[in-house]
Amino acid sequence: MTDIEIAQKNKMEPIVKIAEKIGIAQDKLETYGNYKAKITFEELKTLQQKASEKHGKLILVTAVTPTPAGEGKSTVSIGLADGLRKIGKNAVVALREPSLGPCFGVKGGACGGGYAQIVPMEDINLHFTGDIHAISIANNLISALIDNHLQQGNELGIDPRTISWKRCVDLNDRALRNITIGLGGRLQGVPREDHFTIAVASEIMAIICLSKTITELKQRLDCIVIGQNFSRENVTFGQLKCTGAVAALLKDVIRPNLVQTLEKTPAFVHGGPFANIAHGCNSVNATLCALATGDYVVTEAGFAADLGAEKFLDIKCRSAGLKPDAVVIVATIRALKMHGGVAKTDLSKPDTKALEKGFANLKVHIENIAKFELPSVVAINKFITDTDEEVALIEKLCRDSGSSAILTEGWGKGGEGAKELAKAVAELADSGKAAYHPLYESELPLAEKIRKIAKEIYRADDVDFDPAALKKLKAFEDAGYGKLPVCVAKTQNSISHDPKLICAPSGYKFPVRDVQLYAGAGFVVALAGDIMTMPGLPKVPAALDIDVDDNGIITGLF
Secondary structure, eight states: OOHHHHHHHSOOOOHHHHHHHTTOOGGGEEESSSSOEEEOHHHHHHHHHHHHHSOOEEEEEEESOOOTTOOOHHHHHHHHHHHHHHTTOOEEEEEOOOOHHHHHSSSOOSSEETTEEEESHHHHHTTTTSHHHHHHHHHHHHHHHHHHHHHTTOTTOBOGGGOOOOEEESSOOGGGSEEEESOSSGGGOOOEEEEEEEGGGSHHHHHHHHOOSHHHHHHHHHHOEEEEBTTSOEEEGGGGTOHHHHHHHTTTTTSOEEEEETTOOEEEEOOOOOTTTSOOBOOHHHHHHHHHHOSEEEEEBSSSIIIIIHHIIIIIHHHHTOOOOEEEEEEOHHHHHHHTTOOGGGTTSOOHHHHHHHHHHHHHHHHHHHTTTOOEEEEEEOOTTOOHHHHHHHHHHHHHTTOOEEEEOHHHHGGGGGHHHHHHHHHHHHTTOOOOOOSSOTTSOHHHHHHHHHHHTSOOSEEEEOHHHHHHHHHHHHTTOTTSOEEEEOOSSSSSSOTTOOSSOOSOEEEEEEEEEETTTTEEEEEETTOOSSOOOOSSOGGGGOEEOTTOOEESOO
């Protein structure tokens, strides 16, 4: 059966029953039908307080560099949470919300797969509780307010050429990357160049994911730098005095969503920034709710350890005061053979030489996690074509690299197939070996932060900064933003900036062509190589396979 068929055959429990498992009463939920709910503000405050007093074990799931062969990070995350419950642990999973962009594009949804899924799969992958739509509208309200300010006299003296705030939409639409607005005469607005980003890369998404309260949300909205005035001074959104209106659109978005896995494990699913062009982590509030209600919390960060894990550890944990206890690195033998030079069509053939060569990619990620002084275990996401010899080789190579490897079959067997992984992860989380610290200190200059990430995580020899980018970094520091962490936007398909450099590239220069200030979110974005913050659809988009019948039954989602 396909993923969606497995999900549709599953009998879900009412969400109020799922909430009862973790001590949340029915009157502390705002339900969206029978199987989805948001936590009330009152309960959110209670759980935030509990999380500060009782800290469950926090387990981060990351992965090797993604390949067309697939890795299954969300599937392993969900299977691990189910597996932990199978061995008697009070486990909760906290994941990101899927974006419509990849859902209708190439990657598919983000609800796991096989017998390790969160449900209702169709709802979560599509409109869910409306969070991403509200973020898009709030983002575009800011754009409309900026353009209206220009139209109505421009009291703040904003230079239209410097406006850095972008519109957004939660779809892959390359035609909107660069546009011209305000055409058609004096009543149609002030003509200027504008841009779109995908909603999950919007600064509003990052602000939602990093804010704990409405007060903090409004403070962060106030701090957004929207451009400069004609005196070259930064102009913030707070100066437009419209923060309350934008916050009103986001008042429900800040509250985490509760759903369930196929095996009825509670799942907080909230926030959805991409890790290649944003900070790639679910919301702080969802993580805190999970920590308050579970003894073991499984969460994930997007893509591989060079992207999502680094940002989780350097941005989210730093901002929220979180301290992970263990890290799981997901790998497949197929993906590692692909990193070793095997074509996708030949991945079913045993090839230990290519596997050993491709292991270099996994080794980099094991080493990256160790730089944060965190213990790791490798989850080998099993495929039917994997041979015993190949599995034994990966186990040996992981041991030699200071980690361990556990075969997991969550996709085919759900929690039962992840019990051995669950035992190993629980033991690692309980071991006290974690001594988390960020990769770099806040006092380090912004360019040096970027350089440290590039050299230590991406294995570059140095960074090649565009002169204009260096000039902007200096301006950010002069304006008081020098202590912010950095969020590198780069390809997910390589540890480097170049998607063609597979496996474990080194000895190259990492090119930073531009930098952007996300003062509200609290980080500086560095754009490397040819990365775009608005993806495009592939030649054969996933949308071609999606349909719905007269009974409202959806097919083709994956």
